[in-house]
Amino acid sequence: MMISNVSLLVSDYDRAIDFYVNKLGFILLCDVPVTAEQRWIRIAPKATVEGAVASGAVASASALVLTKATEQQKMFVGQQAGEGVFLFLQSDDFWQDYQRMKTLGVDFLEEPREEVYATVVIFRDCEGNKWDLLQPKSVA
Incomplete structure (x- = not known):
């Protein structure tokens, strides 16, 4: 078994896409x-899709399912993890991805920082959910 999809509540499909x-x-x-x-x-992130294509498993690649919030769910849009980080986007080239995203207007909530486990920065998506952009370090 594997986790194949994670539902992400959105208020507008096209804006989220x-x-x-x-x-x-x-x-x-x-x-x-x-x-x-x-x-x-x-x-799904491009690297996830490329990996799935290489293994012949595109249909089962892990992905986000954009789910339009119902009236009862609207209060949870952008708050799926409360005030915490909801999702983690792993990078193979943190500084390149960070600069590209910053240039494109992604809302970063802090300056990048070096942690024992990764280079990391928190950003907010178009709905207000917090994400970590991170590049893991080799930890023995």
Whole structure:
């Protein structure tokens, strides 16, 4: 077994797709209408998709499912982890990714810092969720 998808509440599908694809460099895996109000939208970081293609497992690649919030869920948009960091975006080239994202207007909440486990910085997505951009260090 594996975790295949994580649901991410959004208030607007197209705004979320724009942010994740154009600012974070994710790949839009699918965008399928389900009802007049709901769509099945899966996105994933480019490296995740490339790894899945190499292994022949694209359909089972881990992804985010953008889920339009219902009336009852609207209060949780941008707060899926309360005030904490919700998701972690791992980089192979932290400084390049950080500069690219900063140039594209991603909202960073601090300056990058060196921790014992990684180079890391917190940013906020288009809905207000906190993310860590990090590049792990070799820890014995």
